[in-house]
Amino acid sequence: MEITLDLIESHGLTTEEYEQIRKRLGREPNLTELGIFSVMWSEHCSYKSSRLHLKRLPTQGPQVLQGPGENAGVIDIGDGLAAVFKMESHNHPSLIEPFEGAATGVGGIIRDIFTMGARPIALLNSLRFGPLEDTANQLIMEGVVAGIAGYGNCIGIPTVGGEIQFQEAYSHNPLVNVFCLGIAPAHEIFLARASGVGNALIYVGAKTGRDGIHGVTMASEEFSEDSESKRPNVQVGDPFLEKLLLEACLEAMKTGAVVGIQDMGGAGLTCSTCEMGSRGEVGVEIELARVPQREEKMTPYEIMLSESQERMLLVAEKGRQEEVLEIFQKWDLDAVVIGEVSEGHDLTVYDQGSKIAQMPNKALTEEAPVYDRPAQRPAYLDELPRWQDLDFPEPSDYNTLLQEIVSSPHLCSRRWVFQQYDHMVQTNTAILPGSDAAVLRLKGTSSGLAVSLDGNSRYTYLDPRMGAMLAVAESCRNVVCCGARPLGATNCLNFGSPENPEVMWQFIESVEGISQACEVFATPITGGNVSFYNETNGAAILPTPILGIVGKLEDLKQIRESFFQKVGDSVYLLGETRAELGGSAYLEHLGLPLSGPCPALDLNQEKALQDKLLDLIALECIESAHDVSEGGLLLSLAECCFPRTLGLTMEASTPLRPDHYLLSESPSRIVVSVRKEKEEEFLKRVSDLDVHKLGEVTDEIFQVSVNEQSLISVPITRIFQVWNSFLDGVFEH
Amino acid sequence: MKFGVVIFPGSNCDHDTHHVLKSVLGQETVFLWHQDTDLQDVDTVILPGGFAYGDYLRCGAIAKFSPILESVRRHAQDGKLVVGICNGFQILQEAGLLPGVMLRNAGLRFVCRHVWLRTENNQTLFTNACQEGQVLKIPIAHNEGNFFISKQELAELQENQQIVFRYSDAQGDVIPEANPNGSIDSIAGVMNRQGNVMGMMPHPERASEALLNSEDGRFIFKSMINRVH
Amino acid sequence: MKAKVIVRLKDGVLDPQGQTIQRSLNKMGHEVTELRQGKYFEIEFNGMKDESAVRQRVEEIAADVLCNPIIETFEIEDIS
Amino acid sequence: MKAKVIVRLKDGVLDPQGQTIQRSLNKMGHEVTELRQGKYFEIEFNGMKDESAVRQRVEEIAADVLCNPIIETFEIEDIS
Ligand SMILES: Nc1ncnc2c1ncn2[C@@H]1O[C@H](COP(=O)(O)OP(=O)(O)O)[C@@H](O)[C@H]1O
Numbered sequence A: 001m002e003i004t005l006d007l008i009e010s011h012g013l014t015t016e017e018y019e020q021i022r023k024r025l026g027r028e029p030n031l032t033e034l035g036i037f038s039v040m041w042s043e044h045c046s047y048k049s050s051r052l053h054l055k056r057l058p059t060q061g062p063q064v065l066q067g068p069g070e071n072a073g074v075i076d077i078g079d080g081l082a083a084v085f086k087m088e089s090h091n092h093p094s095l096i097e098p099f100e101g102a103a104t105g106v107g108g109i110i111r112d113i114f115t116m117g118a119r120p121i122a123l124l125n126s127l128r129f130g131p132l133e134d135t136a137n138q139l140i141m142e143g144v145v146a147g148i149a150g151y152g153n154c155i156g157i158p159t160v161g162g163e164i165q166f167q168e169a170y171s172h173n174p175l176v177n178v179f180c181l182g183i184a185p186a187h188e189i190f191l192a193r194a195s196g197v198g199n200a201l202i203y204v205g206a207k208t209g210r211d212g213i214h215g216v217t218m219a220s221e222e223f224s225e226d227s228e229s230k231r232p233n234v235q236v237g238d239p240f241l242e243k244l245l246l247e248a249c250l251e252a253m254k255t256g257a258v259v260g261i262q263d264m265g266g267a268g269l270t271c272s273t274c275e276m277g278s279r280g281e282v283g284v285e286i287e288l289a290r291v292p293q294r295e296e297k298m299t300p301y302e303i304m305l306s307e308s309q310e311r312m313l314l315v316a317e318k319g320r321q322e323e324v325l326e327i328f329q330k331w332d333l334d335a336v337v338i339g340e341v342s343e344g345h346d347l348t349v350y351d352q353g354s355k356i357a358q359m360p361n362k363a364l365t366e367e368a369p370v371y372d373r374p375a376q377r378p379a380y381l382d383e384l385p386r387w388q389d390l391d392f393p394e395p396s397d398y399n400t401l402l403q404e405i406v407s408s409p410h411l412c413s414r415r416w417v418f419q420q421y422d423h424m425v426q427t428n429t430a431i432l433p434g435s436d437a438a439v440l441r442l443k444g445t446s447s448g449l450a451v452s453l454d455g456n457s458r459y460t461y462l463d464p465r466m467g468a469m470l471a472v473a474e475s476c477r478n479v480v481c482c483g484a485r486p487l488g489a490t491n492c493l494n495f496g497s498p499e500n501p502e503v504m505w506q507f508i509e510s511v512e513g514i515s516q517a518c519e520v521f522a523t524p525i526t527g528g529n530v531s532f533y534n535e536t537n538g539a540a541i542l543p544t545p546i547l548g549i550v551g552k553l554e555d556l557k558q559i560r561e562s563f564f565q566k567v568g569d570s571v572y573l574l575g576e577t578r579a580e581l582g583g584s585a586y587l588e589h590l591g592l593p594l595s596g597p598c599p600a601l602d603l604n605q606e607k608a609l610q611d612k613l614l615d616l617i618a619l620e621c622i623e624s625a626h627d628v629s630e631g632g633l634l635l636s637l638a639e640c641c642f643p644r645t646l647g648l649t650m651e652a653s654t655p656l657r658p659d660h661y662l663l664s665e666s667p668s669r670i671v672v673s674v675r676k677e678k679e680e681e682f683l684k685r686v687s688d689l690d691v692h693k694l695g696e697v698t699d700e701i702f703q704v705s706v707n708e709q710s711l712i713s714v715p716i717t718r719i720f721q722v723w724n725s726f727l728d729g730v731f732e733h
Numbered sequence B: 001m002k003f004g005v006v007i008f009p010g011s012n013c014d015h016d017t018h019h020v021l022k023s024v025l026g027q028e029t030v031f032l033w034h035q036d037t038d039l040q041d042v043d044t045v046i047l048p049g050g051f052a053y054g055d056y057l058r059c060g061a062i063a064k065f066s067p068i069l070e071s072v073r074r075h076a077q078d079g080k081l082v083v084g085i086c087n088g089f090q091i092l093q094e095a096g097l098l099p100g101v102m103l104r105n106a107g108l109r110f111v112c113r114h115v116w117l118r119t120e121n122n123q124t125l126f127t128n129a130c131q132e133g134q135v136l137k138i139p140i141a142h143n144e145g146n147f148f149i150s151k152q153e154l155a156e157l158q159e160n161q162q163i164v165f166r167y168s169d170a171q172g173d174v175i176p177e178a179n180p181n182g183s184i185d186s187i188a189g190v191m192n193r194q195g196n197v198m199g200m201m202p203h204p205e206r207a208s209e210a211l212l213n214s215e216d217g218r219f220i221f222k223s224m225i226n227r228v229h
Numbered sequence C, D: 001m002k003a004k005v006i007v008r009l010k011d012g013v014l015d016p017q018g019q020t021i022q023r024s025l026n027k028m029g030h031e032v033t034e035l036r037q038g039k040y041f042e043i044e045f046n047g048m049k050d051e052s053a054v055r056q057r058v059e060e061i062a063a064d065v066l067c068n069p070i071i072e073t074f075e076i077e078d079i080s
């Protein structure tokens, strides 16, 4: 088949890129080779627009066992154990088919974790949808949540946390970012590299179908014999099969016969073969006729590009493949030797014995194009309204205000969501969803891990660099509030088109913000994912970098819940409240335009606060700690009261207008509760901080006075009720 | 007492259950593989939660054909203890060892949360460590836990005191609002006529350590351990 | 040969799924008086050529596996 | 009047449900070469008497509500 300009374009390659391919091969590629190059050189696989900038991220640290470049990052957590984690996006598939898109996203990130030899112990997710007033957005959210639940619940990995925001910009482009954490013996990490000429390449798991051969379907149509007019390219997940795959792979790894292993995710067989070859500096040969196929008459092109889920590729030691195959048999899985590690550095593909493609692994991977795309500060930033210029009156009734903000989609309880997730399976979830971070105990030790995902798209829109720093800070703060010390980070960067210089600027700024913050918090980035082209009809999403922080809780006895524990405890606020309402949930709630500036963060001050909090927890000076973020001090205090339906009597004084004070989103603030007996010691220890006594935990009334004026007095159960059931009202009518 | 925890390929509470029995309660505990028929001389067989065979058709529909189930049936016929938790309960129903079937939850969604259970019968091999009417805090996590049975069979269950647990509020009142899945008569756990096979939808293994918010599940395991020998 | 099997809930067994769909249809203005949801299976037997043998086999499969006789009944729609 | 509708996955769309059931049947010794699972609906309209009106209505309901057009197709089996 002749390679025409049309064909090149329909593969998403530029003519310059095609020239490079030709030069690299020293000849014209054939169609299968073109297809292989096109997926490997796609933004998704090659990171061609982001690679240059991702280098800026700090990735080093004594705790880092594996940084970016493998399927997941690995950090040392002591006790001979390693934490293996990563975050990934599945945005586009979730728009096309919310349930299956989200489900297969979960399936993919789980494979990235157990590929490394780790047993997955927790899932989290970060979601963005359009406003819930629109039924179309409700349906997307319903489908996404059910899809995440359907997969995680079945496979038996608890979904323990996450975060959700609603914004018009996501109406036609929801975001589904999924995170998985696993545990492995620190010295038994498996890597995705092939080695040892003659070693067997084993294909395991689901049969290959024509799933997800997208973008290129059109081209493939032209030559497939009985081309169906509209072939669905939606991938459907099979969590049961993945459960078998998970157990079988972990068992196979114990034999010692597995040399390398890689999941087949995006770009399936293509990606797993050439990447393993490239990392291992060896050649790889495969015979497509041996690949288990679900559909008839699949062409080599289709087999190489299929994105069928629940498949893995293993390299097994020569002569020991039987041991490995037996284990897969025990778990009722298709496992076939489809090729071997070879001399040289090429990926060579045979079909029925005849060679149909041969390309250097490196040309497909490391030597893929890298672009330094033009970047330009977006014009909108100069036209942003300032919140100070907005004319919104002080509310006349704060009781009503409180009722309203706790029952807004932005600030209401996420119970409706997390109750659909099995968040307790594996019996490690020591802090359940709804707190600051999730805490998982590590069986067999006295320690645990805390995890939090954070990102505030409104802030990153207003100021991508500051917004990204705030995301890191908040994520670390959440982890610290549970009593854990942040150890490592992962990230998922969701943006519009990198070919738009303004989007590129947002991206570069965000990376800079993450880098600066991660350096200060000593949380190296161990991996992540970039999702570009999140736009529909030319309208991009808000720049959305999401941070995931993993921290270690040395002693589970020191675990801290975010909410008040006991009547009579004193309540303090650590940190300063400034009039910072730019990008706040309060303005959003009032229906005002997104206005700047976003809250300002002093990284060193934040770090000092977090370190201090950990000291206070270690000294058992505080009973609970909850960070102040979206919804400000008011929401934070209400959330402290909810779980045990305790009340609060608060008296504060401030030069700010009371609603500004209560709903400001100044960072670096934490609400703590302190037992009376510990109060003196507590005060001594925090003398170098900005500390404000707010009041006392009471029985049932939530009472707030500011500057000696009583603003709120309402039974906590009433507020709790509206906060707790808002999403039920949206979805269960 | 020696416990055996069955592993089906899609079981996912097998290790949780094993952990509680062995590491928390110090009981001799072994795993039993679904393809095997040897029960390794265990006193009590536990069918744990999960999705035995993916359960895409009906929960437990395929599991009832696995080789181990024949041995479990004999074990039950010999009067020895068999307990099904969540998916295990569904399997025992499909296998005809326990009455009723599970329909989709009335709310049509998976529900994971702590619920309250009132002990309806504390004179059983599974509840003798509980007080009469004791209210236990134990989590559920299921999509199909809506217990259904014909009126006549329900009357028999009631008459024979086969209903072991009902969903209640924290005070022990069995009210509709406390029923998380629409189960008929708020049934959360039942046993067979002979009283040696019990199934419950809530997960006692998830409520057996202080760190995990409740230790009430221990009453159930302790009851079984109590009667041994 | 290929068999088509329908599994439906027995009368009197609550069908929360069907009810929910019905309610939302009613809300959308469709005057549906009842809606019940069941399952549908297509089963292929390459080796078998005899209709009555296939029917017997399908009955066995449906009764043992596809349907739970306590709440469901099945019907073989078609064998061809 | 009563309509019967079958919703099935499009060809080429993975049917993990069907495959898993098929694998188990194979293990039990049934030589099933393919099994695909779909949904079945019975919809009753008390008020309507005209077949073609019902058909039109059912098509609308099936396309909008019962079936996910991205991965499924539907078929009206019978109206009576
Ligand atoms: N934003 C990012 N920050 C750090 N590392 C990243 C980021 N995006 C991608 N990476 C790293 O690049 C590598 C390739 O990512 P990806 O193609 O998503 O992996 P996979 O195919 O396993 O899902 C991974 O090691 C990943 O961790």
Ligand SMILES: [Mg+2]
Binding pocket: A071, A111, A112, A263, A265
């Ligand atoms: Mg991977």
